[in-house]
Amino acid sequence: MIEKFNGIIYLIVFIVHFLGFGIYAYQMIINNKNFRAKFEMDETATPIMRMIGASFLG
Numbered sequence: 001m002i003e004k005f006n007g008i009i010y011l012i013v014f015i016v017h018f019l020g021f022g023i024y025a026y027q028m029i030i031n032n033k034n035f036r037a038k039f040e041m042d043e044t045a046t047p048i049m050r051m052i053g054a055s056f057l058g
Contacts, residue, residue, distance in 0.1 A: 021056050028053025 005011040027035045028049050036045060 025053045025056040028056070 002008055002011055005014060032046055032049050032053075035041075035049070036043070041049075
């Protein structure tokens with residue numbers, strides 16, 4: 001498996017990259033109340049945030 005990623009370093013970068021995307025998508029879809037408070041967004045941004053978060057997952 002490691003050979004397909006061209007070494008252990010690229011495998012680690014790949015895993016960290018997709019963990020970051022997963023955490024960001026979780027915040028955008030499920031935990032968006034705290035995310036909106038962090039960036040001072042209004043409640044009307046919730047549907048758009050969820051659509052963008054879903055695009056990260058799919």
